[in-house]
Amino acid sequence: MSNWVKVAPLEDIPQLGARVVRSKEIEIGVFRLQDDRIYAVNNKCPHKGGPLSEGIVYGDKIACPLHSWKISLVDGQVEEPDVGETACFKTKIEDGIVYLELKD
Amino acid sequence: MQKLKLVVVGNGMAGMRTVEELLKIAPDIYDITVFGDEPYPNYNRIMLSPVLANEQTIDDIILNSREWYAANNIKLHTGARINKIDRKNRVVYAENGTSAEYDRLLLATGSKPFMPPIPGKELDGVQGYRDIKDTNDMMDAAKKYKHAVVIGGGLLGLEAANGLKIQGMDVTVVHRNEWLLEKQLDKTAGKMLQKNLEAKGLNFLLEKNTELINGNQDGRVSSVRFTDGLEITADLVIMTVGIRPNFTLAESAGIHCNKGIVVNDTMQTYDPRIYAVGECVAHRGISYGLVAPLFEMAKVCATHLANFGIGLYKGSVTSTKLKVTGIDLFSAGDFSSNEDDGREEIVLHDAVGGVYKKLIIKNDKIIGGVLYGDTTDGSWYFQMLRDGKPIHEIRDHLMFGQDSLGNTGHLGQNKAAAMTNEMEVCGCNGVCKGTIVKAIQDQGLFTIDDVKKQTKAGSSCGSCVGLVEQILASTLGGGYAPPSTSKAVCGCTEKNHEEVRAEIRTHKYLNIPDAMKGMGWRTPNGCATCRPALNYYLLSTWPHEAKDDPQSRFINERVHANIQKDGTYSVIPRMYGGVTTANQLRKIADVADKYAVPMVKVTGGQRIDLLGVKKEDLVDMWADLDMPSGYAYGKSIRTVKTCVGSEFCRFGTQNSTQLGIDIEKAFDHMWAPHKVKFAVSGCPRNCAESGIKDVGIIGVDSGWEIYVGGNGGIKTEAAQFLCKVKTAEEVLEYSGAFIQIYREEARYLDRTVHWIERVGLEYVKQRVLEDADCRKAAYERLLYALQGAVEPWGERVKNKALSKQYEIIAV
Ligand code: SRM
Ligand SMILES: Cc1cc2nc3c(=O)[nH]c(=O)nc-3n(C[C@H](O)[C@H](O)[C@H](O)COP(=O)(O)OP(=O)(O)OC[C@H]3O[C@@H](n4cnc5c(N)ncnc54)[C@H](O)[C@@H]3O)c2cc1C
Ligand code: SF4
Ligand code: FES
Numbered sequence: 001m002s003n004w005v006k007v008a009p010l011e012d013i014p015q016l017g018a019r020v021v022r023s024k025e026i027e028i029g030v031f032r033l034q035d036d037r038i039y040a041v042n043n044k045c046p047h048k049g050g051p052l053s054e055g056i057v058y059g060d061k062i063a064c065p066l067h068s069w070k071i072s073l074v075d076g077q078v079e080e081p082d083v084g085e086t087a088c089f090k091t092k093i094e095d096g097i098v099y100l101e102l103k104d
Numbered sequence: 105m106q107k108l109k110l111v112v113v114g115n116g117m118a119g120m121r122t123v124e125e126l127l128k129i130a131p132d133i134y135d136i137t138v139f140g141d142e143p144y145p146n147y148n149r150i151m152l153s154p155v156l157a158n159e160q161t162i163d164d165i166i167l168n169s170r171e172w173y174a175a176n177n178i179k180l181h182t183g184a185r186i187n188k189i190d191r192k193n194r195v196v197y198a199e200n201g202t203s204a205e206y207d208r209l210l211l212a213t214g215s216k217p218f219m220p221p222i223p224g225k226e227l228d229g230v231q232g233y234r235d236i237k238d239t240n241d242m243m244d245a246a247k248k249y250k251h252a253v254v255i256g257g258g259l260l261g262l263e264a265a266n267g268l269k270i271q272g273m274d275v276t277v278v279h280r281n282e283w284l285l286e287k288q289l290d291k292t293a294g295k296m297l298q299k300n301l302e303a304k305g306l307n308f309l310l311e312k313n314t315e316l317i318n319g320n321q322d323g324r325v326s327s328v329r330f331t332d333g334l335e336i337t338a339d340l341v342i343m344t345v346g347i348r349p350n351f352t353l354a355e356s357a358g359i360h361c362n363k364g365i366v367v368n369d370t371m372q373t374y375d376p377r378i379y380a381v382g383e384c385v386a387h388r389g390i391s392y393g394l395v396a397p398l399f400e401m402a403k404v405c406a407t408h409l410a411n412f413g414i415g416l417y418k419g420s421v422t423s424t425k426l427k428v429t430g431i432d433l434f435s436a437g438d439f440s441s442n443e444d445d446g447r448e449e450i451v452l453h454d455a456v457g458g459v460y461k462k463l464i465i466k467n468d469k470i471i472g473g474v475l476y477g478d479t480t481d482g483s484w485y486f487q488m489l490r491d492g493k494p495i496h497e498i499r500d501h502l503m504f505g506q507d508s509l510g511n512t513g514h515l516g517q518n519k520a521a522a523m524t525n526e527m528e529v530c531g532c533n534g535v536c537k538g539t540i541v542k543a544i545q546d547q548g549l550f551t552i553d554d555v556k557k558q559t560k561a562g563s564s565c566g567s568c569v570g571l572v573e574q575i576l577a578s579t580l581g582g583g584y585a586p587p588s589t590s591k592a593v594c595g596c597t598e599k600n601h602e603e604v605r606a607e608i609r610t611h612k613y614l615n616i617p618d619a620m621k622g623m624g625w626r627t628p629n630g631c632a633t634c635r636p637a638l639n640y641y642l643l644s645t646w647p648h649e650a651k652d653d654p655q656s657r658f659i660n661e662r663v664h665a666n667i668q669k670d671g672t673y674s675v676i677p678r679m680y681g682g683v684t685t686a687n688q689l690r691k692i693a694d695v696a697d698k699y700a701v702p703m704v705k706v707t708g709g710q711r712i713d714l715l716g717v718k719k720e721d722l723v724d725m726w727a728d729l730d731m732p733s734g735y736a737y738g739k740s741i742r743t744v745k746t747c748v749g750s751e752f753c754r755f756g757t758q759n760s761t762q763l764g765i766d767i768e769k770a771f772d773h774m775w776a777p778h779k780v781k782f783a784v785s786g787c788p789r790n791c792a793e794s795g796i797k798d799v800g801i802i803g804v805d806s807g808w809e810i811y812v813g814g815n816g817g818i819k820t821e822a823a824q825f826l827c828k829v830k831t832a833e834e835v836l837e838y839s840g841a842f843i844q845i846y847r848e849e850a851r852y853l854d855r856t857v858h859w860i861e862r863v864g865l866e867y868v869k870q871r872v873l874e875d876a877d878c879r880k881a882a883y884e885r886l887l888y889a890l891q892g893a894v895e896p897w898g899e900r901v902k903n904k905a906l907s908k909q910y911e912i913i914a915v
Contacts, residue, residue, distance in 0.1 A: 006915075008913055019909075057655065063632035080557075
């Protein structure tokens, strides 16, 4: 069953920036690229759990704020030579509002 | 879109390095086909010497396995020699009948051993030393025969001789000149080398010309005769008298050649669809026989193949090392003595200790050098040589090496060789020496960046980079070339920091997108390395005009607090000069209670730190504190540390506390290339530790002494004396001017010490002391830049829009 939740109006997420969404179970980083694509990933760096939402967004990647691992926002994969992956979540924009699909 | 076809002829070190560089920056534009006439995938030719010396095996030295080619969709034809290029129809043909069409062609055919026209050179057992087959032939011969003669006492010849000796043969090296390696060494060093090699059991015949090689009835070599009549037994003859660029294929296709395939600075031949790199080319009349220049060519060539149209190859300065275990030899640049043209020599010669060093200096710059016996400073000298660095300030110590300069520079200690494999090199990432050496050998790494990427060593705080560099140099031998210090900002651009700064100024870029567009950035919005640098350069060049981009700042500067390992933050309020009041302390105590702050700590910079604060609490906490930000998180002015001073201290000669407060207030909110720390002490007892600050001030009876470029961090650096002034106003003006010039000219992430390291203290003195107008103007510019600066915590307390980023969205 799909479980879409409202995040925020698009303009509340800065371009090349992020906002944090917290549910009971999980914290998710919701990222906005320069071209307004929106991606959401588990807000925990596969390295030592750094909050990815606080990193620098460039292209479609995020550089973790703690030790600069680079992670693709598109598929959650860590850039070489590091290895790891963080979970991705579906997003959509409807009428200027960003939504996120939580897994149940 | 249909991909273009790139065909590479020559599956060696230069050709494959070009392909690797190309894949890095433009992985998708070509279908790539590679032809190599050797039956192997690309291997590290340099390492054939260690293979011959039983230190490595052929498997160890493969650089790109067949799986690598497959994984990158490269069609590889081994054992396929190209013998025809049809330029009109753009097809190459191999001897074995294969052919391939191209849109662009890359020639990287390397070179061939030069076989001088000596009668008998075609006999069995007379060969060059160039590839795996040659190496295998030599190792096989060593099993069956006894007497080896190596003709040519250059680097290759000596490595061949050493290897054959280790394979169990009796080896004689024949050389035409008076001493060995006459191209790299002067006579003294050449003779020392000979003595050491004789001690290893090699024989030498110098000043001999070979006349004839005799054979036996089976057609195999049996002896070698010289012009003076001497004749010696030989079952194996290795010709190492030189190499010749291999350009027959290019020439037969009508491409202009002159002792090599002639290329321009973009590595194009006279046919613009055809590029050439490596030993086969003649660039500005020079053909190189070492890998470092070939790798530089590869980089430039790749950018053009990728259609970026940037990057010029302007020739290389080379250095050499001899890869014979137990012998340390390094030479670079022009070292021949010729006093007429203003050259000076510094020589250190310890015949008993076996150490010889000679540096040639001209116009205050190192232009060449030979090191024998102790080569630990080779990379350091070579770097100064390549960068054309003025040396007068360190001339007294130059000869005694980098260590004699104390701690200057973050280039590391010369202890790589003495370390065991288990010893830790990189404390941040826990990488030990053995891991690095293994990565260099197994994965064929050549640069510090490669090592950083593959092992993480040196990729964090950077303090071990010097050590990593030495490990790299000692593992690779002559294959290592230190990077020039003026490298590109990051992979998103070719331009270095200085070029970027200059363009921001001349074109008056005021925001990051314009700057990136104007300077041809390769990536749509940069990366985590270049964006913070660009943002800083824009703001420091065009204060009040350029647009600050919070998204291009590191998290700490974006949220004005310092992120902790668990994602919480620390809060350090300003306490000007380290002076506080009962009222402030009460507020801090209340806030600590109210927000259940896990730790309250007095910092090393004389402030109070509230650690473990949740992001969503920051703004409320600042509102309750009602104190300004201490900027303990920024590339900015940090703390001005002070001591008690003349107001209370029985030794105090000046009011250091007040001056510290005044400085911290005057320069509050100042962004900089890196953090900037001041200290003011009231007397030479120096309780505020002014000797290790970016600007350290010490009160004396008659005024204030100003020291600059100190650093107490990763590598402790004592600050250097700048000047003495009489009044507190002068301290502000002089130190402000110093900091402003640093702000305008240093590279992003340079502390003051690194900047001074590069430009020299003389330069700083000239701008700040000797040129009063320059000083005053710089100080004015600093005050102008700081005018109307807004205190960031208060601003976020007031402005809802700015504080939104601290809120968490609950679902
Ligand atoms: C809090 C404090 C330690 C303490 O509890 O005493 C501290 C804490 C940190 N230091 Fe420091 N340094 C502190 C005084 C120092 C000092 C001593 C001083 O300032 O007198 C030094 C040596 C002096 C110097 O900088 O030359 C120092 C040299 C460093 C360095 C190495 C800098 C260098 O250029 O070598 C780093 C790493 C960096 O900045 O890249 C660093 C980085 C850090 C960071 C910011 C690491 C980080 O990025 O998270 C630490 C932040 C933890 C936090 O949020 O509290 N810290 N750090 C001190 C804060 C001073 C203040 O009141 O503002
Ligand atoms: C024993 C030894 C030790 C060395 N030590 C050092 C050192 O310590 N430091 C250093 O800097 N340099 C050293 N060198 C030199 C270094 O190896 C060369 O500079 C480097 O390999 C040249 O690279 P390249 O790509 O131009 O040529 P190569 O690596 O020779 O590659 C050219 C390739 O093209 C192939 N080829 C040629 N013509 C054709 C054709 N028509 N069709 C198909 N394929 C063709 C060749 O077979 C060869 O495989 C050493 C060399 C040797 C032999
Ligand atoms: S020395 Fe500084 S950077 Fe290192 S752990 Fe302590 S506070 Fe952190
Ligand atoms: S926690 Fe993300 S890089 Fe270390």
